[in-house]
Amino acid sequence: MGLREKLTNNRFFKSIYREGYPDTDRKRVLVIINSLALHLHPVRIPKKALKVSYTWGLGGLSIWMFVILTITGVFLMFYYIPSVKDAWWSIININTNVYFGAFMRNMHRWAAHAMVILVLLHMTRVFYTGSYKPPREFNWVLGVVLLTVTFLLSFTGYLLPWDQLAYWAITVGAEMGGSTPLIGKQINVALLGGYQIGQSTLIRWYTLHVIFLPLTLIVLVSMHFWRVRKDGNISTPVYPAPVEATAGSPADGDGAPEPSDEAAEEASGEAEEQAES
C-alpha cells in the first residue's frame, strides 16, 4: 500500500472527500462538484486556458495576496494599538520584541504592494485579451470597483504606523479630498473625523482598514468569482458563425446564456451520485 493510498483510503479522508483520491475521470468531476473551494472552478476547462502566458494567473494571485494579508493582518492586530499615543510604539514593539513580528509586518507590507501591482496587471491582462467583452461587461465593472477598494485598503493601511510617512500622506490625501468642488470641506471633515489630524482620524482609518474595506472586498470578489462562472468561465476565442450554423438554431435573440455543458455534466454527476446511494 503506497503512501497516497494510506493517506487517502481511510475513514477520515473519505469523510471529507467521499470518493477518495481523484484518480479516475468520474472522481475528477466529483472532487470539483463536492468541494466548496474547488467549486469556484468548472469541472473542465479549455486546454488553451491552462497556458500560463494567457492569464499569468494574475487574478488568482491577487486573491492569494488577500489571503496572506488577512492572516498576517490578524497577527498584527494582536499587537497593534490604534491610538495616537501608542500606535508607533506598538510597531516598534512588533519589530523588536514580538516573535516573528518583523517578519509578519514585512510580509504584510510586501504582500500589500504585490496585491496592488497584481490587480493592476490582472486588469491589463483582461483588457488586452478582450475578456471584458459581452457577456462579461458587468464583471469588468466589478473589477474596476475592486481596483478602487484595493487602493483604499492599501492607503488606509499606510497610515496606521503613525510615523512621519503616514502623517504627511494623510495631510496630502486630505488636502486633495478637500479640493473636491462644492463638497470639499465636508469631505475633508469626513476623512479626518474633525478639523485636524488626530485620534479620530486614526481610529476612522483603522476601522475602515480592518473591518469595512476587507468585508466589502470579500462580498465584491465573491460576486466577481460567481460571475466568472455565470458569464461562461474563462474567455476563449469566438469566431463569426457560418450561415448554416445559425439557420438551424432556435430564436434565442435575448442573449440569455444557454445552460452550459458543465451544468449538464454536473447535473448528471449529481444524478449519478444519487443513483449510487
Next chain:
Amino acid sequence: MARVMQHEEEEKVIEDPGERVHVWPHLVSIELVGALIYLLALSLMSIFIRAPLVDLANPEVTPNPAKAPWYFLGLQELLLHMHPALAGVIVPGAVLILLAAIPYIDRTRAGTGIWFSTPKGLPITKFSAVYTAVWVVGLVLLDEYLPAGEGAHGISPLLELYGFPPAVGDIFVPLVFMTFIPWSLAVIVKRRWNANTREIIIALYTFFLASFVVLTIIGTAFRGHSMQLMWPWEIGAPEGLMER
C-alpha cells in the same frame, strides 16, 4: 463543443474552446505551484528586506519631499501641473468611470480571448505607448523648464505673466492637453491602421496605462528636494524622515 449565440446588433459568433481537460489535476496543480512560489518569494523578501518605518508623526516637521505611496505618485505628479481638484479628484474619478464604461463602448464579441485581439492590436499598443510617453515626458519637461520671467518656470506662470487668470493655466490648459492627446491618438490610429472600435479602445487604454506608468516613474525616481526634477542618483535621503 461549439455553440451559437446571438447578441444585440445581430452579431453571430461561435464559441469554440477546443479540447478541454479536467480542472483536477491540470489546473489545481498549476495554481498550487504558483501560490507556493509567491509565498516563498514573499517570505524571502520579508526575511531580507524591512518594511519602512520612520520617526514618530510630528506635525512640526514637514518632510521634504513629502511623497504619497508609489501608486499615488502619478496623481501627485499631476498635482504639480494643475489645479488640485483636477489632479486629485476629477481626473482619477473620470479615469475610473471611463474604465468601467469600456465594455459598453466596445460591444462586439469578436476579438475575445486573443491577446491584442487582431494582428493590428500589438503594433497599435506599441505606437500608443510611445506616443503617450513622448507627450507626457515632453509636457513635464516643458512645465518644469519653460522660462516664465524672474526665475519662475512653467506654463501656468508664463500665462499669468501675460495677464491670463490662474484658472487658464491651472484648469483650461491641462484639460485641453488631457483631451487632445487621447483624441489625436485615436485619430492617428484610425487613419494609419484603419482601426475598428476595439483597436481604438486598445489605443486609449494604452494611453491610460502608459500615462500611469510614466507619471509614476517620474514621481518616484525623478522628483527630489522640493519636488524638483532631477536624476535618480541626485535624490538624497528626504529631510525630516529618519528611518528607524
